Amino acid sequence: MATSEAHRGSAAEQNAAEQNAAEQNAAERDAAALDAADELRALRDRFVLDDTVYLDGNSLGALPRAVPGRLADVIAREWGELRIRSWTESGWWTAPERVGDLVAPLLGAAPGQVVVGDSTSVNLFKALVGAVRLAGDDRDEIVVDAASFPTDGYIAGSAARLTGRALRAVPAAAIPATVGPRTAAVLVNHVDYRTGELLDLPGLTAAAHAAGALAVWDLCHSAGALPVDLDRHGVDLAVGCTYKYLNGGPGAPAFLYVRAAHQERFDSPLPGWNAHAEPFAMAPAFTPADGVTRGRVGTPDILSLLALEAALGVWDGVDLAAVRAKSLALTDFFLDRVAVHVRPGAAELVTPVEHRRRGGQIALRCADAAAVMDRLIARGVVGDFRPPDLLRFGFAPLYTSFADAERAARELGRALSEAAAHP
Amino acid sequence: MATSEAHRGSAAEQNAAEQNAAEQNAAERDAAALDAADELRALRDRFVLDDTVYLDGNSLGALPRAVPGRLADVIAREWGELRIRSWTESGWWTAPERVGDLVAPLLGAAPGQVVVGDSTSVNLFKALVGAVRLAGDDRDEIVVDAASFPTDGYIAGSAARLTGRALRAVPAAAIPATVGPRTAAVLVNHVDYRTGELLDLPGLTAAAHAAGALAVWDLCHSAGALPVDLDRHGVDLAVGCTYKYLNGGPGAPAFLYVRAAHQERFDSPLPGWNAHAEPFAMAPAFTPADGVTRGRVGTPDILSLLALEAALGVWDGVDLAAVRAKSLALTDFFLDRVAVHVRPGAAELVTPVEHRRRGGQIALRCADAAAVMDRLIARGVVGDFRPPDLLRFGFAPLYTSFADAERAARELGRALSEAAAHP
Structure with a gap:
């Protein structure tokens, strides 16, 4: 019975893992589709970027080439x-x-x-x-x-x-x-x-x-x-x-x-x-x-x-209305993905959800915010911490992709879980 | 008689030219000796310099390497x-x-x-x-x-x-x-x-x-x-x-x-x-x-x-007392050479002669000062003009040589003569 339960548990875990993987693949496909449709995507080449997801452009913008x-x-x-x-x-x-x-x-x-x-x-x-x-x-x-x-x-x-x-x-x-x-x-x-x-x-x-x-x-x-x-x-x-x-x-x-x-x-x-x-x-x-x-x-x-x-x-040639539209789409997408990756109660949204009341950044309140941001940075996603308890993520529409937003939400979920497990 | 006078004139001019050349050679030897004895001379290599005599370091210093x-x-x-x-x-x-x-x-x-x-x-x-x-x-x-x-x-x-x-x-x-x-x-x-x-x-x-x-x-x-x-x-x-x-x-x-x-x-x-x-x-x-x-x-x-x-x-390693000593020696030498190259009355010294009342620059007042400075710059000596009638020459001791000072005075004499001849 123990074996059977273990087997059942293992099967359930496997199902959950498969479901997560499928869900994750779908999310990555969504991000890729949004990036493919992004009329500003070529602007990214005007910047020096690397593998880091850089969401601190609200503090120091990336280097233009x-x-x-x-x-x-x-x-x-x-x-x-x-x-x-x-x-x-x-x-x-x-x-x-x-x-x-x-x-x-x-x-x-x-x-x-x-x-x-x-x-x-x-x-x-x-x-x-x-x-x-x-x-x-x-x-x-x-x-x-x-x-x-x-x-x-x-x-x-x-x-x-x-x-x-x-x-x-x-x-x-x-x-x-x-x-x-x-x-x-x-x-x-x-x-x-x-x-x-x-x-x-x-x-x-x-x-x-x-x-x-x-x-x-x-x-x-x-x-x-x-x-x-x-x-x-x-x-x-x-x-x-x-x-x-x-x-x-x-x-x-x-x-x-x-x-x-x-x-x-x-x-x-x-x-x-x-x-x-x-x-x-x-x-x-x-x-x-x-x-x-x-x-x-x-x-x-x-x-x-x-x-x-x-x-x-x-x-040069950039339409600010398109920048704003992408900014809102990016932050909307990020919030959707945060809802998936971050367990309820782990972080509280501080930024207004309404478009007319939202700028280019998302702020989340959580416990041990400084430590969470350190973990997130170690995972290759750079936002910043503002005392006492805020995580800030700036979405610079000229060089931030939907794939960046997806990865940021996913790594944030992991960083929050880690921090909760090892406070 | 006309021929004889012309001959005498030509001989006198030749004598004068020879005397000038000898005097000039002596001045250049003096400058070279002063440069050889200059304990700060190696500092010049810390800057990007060219053939210009740059005497505007009192306005914009030269580029350090x-x-x-x-x-x-x-x-x-x-x-x-x-x-x-x-x-x-x-x-x-x-x-x-x-x-x-x-x-x-x-x-x-x-x-x-x-x-x-x-x-x-x-x-x-x-x-x-x-x-x-x-x-x-x-x-x-x-x-x-x-x-x-x-x-x-x-x-x-x-x-x-x-x-x-x-x-x-x-x-x-x-x-x-x-x-x-x-x-x-x-x-x-x-x-x-x-x-x-x-x-x-x-x-x-x-x-x-x-x-x-x-x-x-x-x-x-x-x-x-x-x-x-x-x-x-x-x-x-x-x-x-x-x-x-x-x-x-x-x-x-x-x-x-x-x-x-x-x-x-x-x-x-x-x-x-x-x-x-x-x-x-x-x-x-x-x-x-x-x-x-x-x-x-x-x-x-x-x-x-x-x-x-x-x-x-x-x-690094520069003694300010040595900088001051060189600065005064440079401006003294420049003033000596100006007295040789500039005909009396063509320019008036505005800077105090006494060391205790002199900074790092020499200012001269002259007619058509803007045009004189333009001519001087065309001759490869860069100072600046300040309205209404001042020529300023800054001597940055870290990269200005006595040879620079000699050349500046000589070209200044020529620029003043040219300006007087073609006002």
């Missing part, structure tokens, strides 16, 4: 041979605006409104102080989304302190009821860096405007992941980084968007010589340059800026 | 293969302080007081607002050297406006008589970017301190050109760029020095998440990091920062 050769030329020829002549002959001086105009279409911005340089934090400081000054002296508060990426809150606090304004941090949902005649500016992150929730840019911008306030958006987690449409929605100022979905490289320079209508009155708190109307006149008095150039500060960081310029070539 | 290979590795392996893991495994996260500690000895600063990142202008803003806050609320003015590089004045104006202080621009010589109980901070450029005049850092720092004010120095034109001795002279805060005599590459990140004694109370106006005590805790409240790390702002610009790190390798 064009970058190493371009940077080698910038260093050896433009710097090494032409040296100082490159400021004019190699177009270094105008790179902040030129690269800005490459970023602009990805933000839904007409040319002449985006300048690239400095970090996101520094640009946020320019944008917030600039917004407060545009709003006028009778508006004495800055409202920020309380769930913002921390630097946004810290910098907003400094901008408020230096301009004599109050800082009010409220949940994003409370912003429409919070803004009023005292509000100078509202700062919101387009996508929550932890949960991956996509905030309502048109609605919150309209709410700020209805109160007579300016809307300032942090696009770090949306630029390159989905259409942003800054011009269409009347956003006043925006900032964002270029090293996530824009693949500009580690710490690549950030961007600042100043709506054309505001540029003439935009009054930067960092009026460096690059923002001057005649920078080489070396005049003692500051006269701001026309246009978005007045958002520049000091000498532009050429190596990083030109690496970014080369990296932005991957967007 | 180590940079191209290092950056290729940073891009291909650290970014392309390790990707996000490089923030820890490749030491990206700690690069601002690590590179700062490479810059520190060149400034006479003990470790832990220099952080690298952002532009000079942005660091100046941190330093000035930080200085005003350190000085306390009862001091309501910032005093700046009126001849400062323009960005210093613009940024000081913004810092004054945002902190409710007055800005007083006075000639450097008037600073000791100007500072008083109302002075929060004094900002001075160590070397005047036009005239090349070296200002009295110990004396002006002492004058600021005697009035109870803080001394903030802009070292853009002195770092790497001469010993600065920040610690010894009690300088409070300092900033500077790394793309001139430090050869970090176009727009390389700048540095911020915060004297150890001030770090605990240093209150940055740009408290980005990188300045937080626990940046990855993503805490809603800002708690500044210990040490000079609180001078950081956003994500560091890794490509430029690591190019700079590789570039700083040229300083």
